[in-house]
Amino acid sequence: MRSLSSKSYRRLYHAAHSQVIDPSIFLNDKELSMALFLKSLLGAMAVLVIALLSKSKVFFIAGLVPLFPTFALIAHYIVGSERSAGDLRLTALFGLFSLFPYAIYLLAVYFLSIRVSLIATLLGATCAWAVSAALLLLFWLKLYPSAG
Numbered sequence: 414m415r416s417l418s419s420k421s422y423r424r425l426y427h428a429a430h431s432q433v434i435d436p437s438i439f440l441n442d443k444e445l446s447m448a449l450f451l452k453s454l455l456g457a458m459a460v461l462v463i464a465l466l467s468k469s470k471v472f473f474i475a476g477l478v479p480l481f482p483t484f485a486l487i488a489h490y491i492v493g494s495e496r497s498a499g500d501l502r503l504t505a506l507f508g509l510f511s512l513f514p515y516a517i518y519l520l521a522v523y524f525l526s527i528r529v530s531l532i533a534t535l536l537g538a539t540c541a542w543a544v545s546a547a548l549l550l551l552f553w554l555k556l557y558p559s560a561g
Contacts, residue, residue: 455483507553514549518542 459478466475493501521538
């Protein structure tokens with residue numbers, strides 16, 4: 414086990430008292446920089462693929478790229494390694510239910526895009542997603558009260 418520097422102790426103290434976990438308390442500066450760089454690189458690659466697809470004959474495939482389960486893989490790995498298989502199954506089931514707010518978002522974009530400006534379309538669709546996600550959480554917590 415490596416010893417903590419005074420800088421790490423300050424980070425740990427701050428994290429403990431703010432009740433927000435700062436990932437930098439677990440990684441040294443070089444590891445943190447590399448992790449941030451890789452995440453930025455993945456995000457930039459996704460944006461590049463979306464931009465290239467949007468200019469092609471198969472522009473609609475650009476809508477599939479954001480659905481690559483990057484965050485689901487991370488979430489399922491963490492839940493699966495720290496909790497039971499039943500909890501992982503419940504997380505996957507909630508992930509399936511979370512497709513409903515996304516479907517509401519897409520329907521809002523579909524219907525609003527021919528009626529209002531792009532900004533109004535995206536704001537309206539985002540609000541529709543937020544409301545439907547909140548309703549999903551309320552429903553889920555009534556269905557699985559132990560999850561809250």
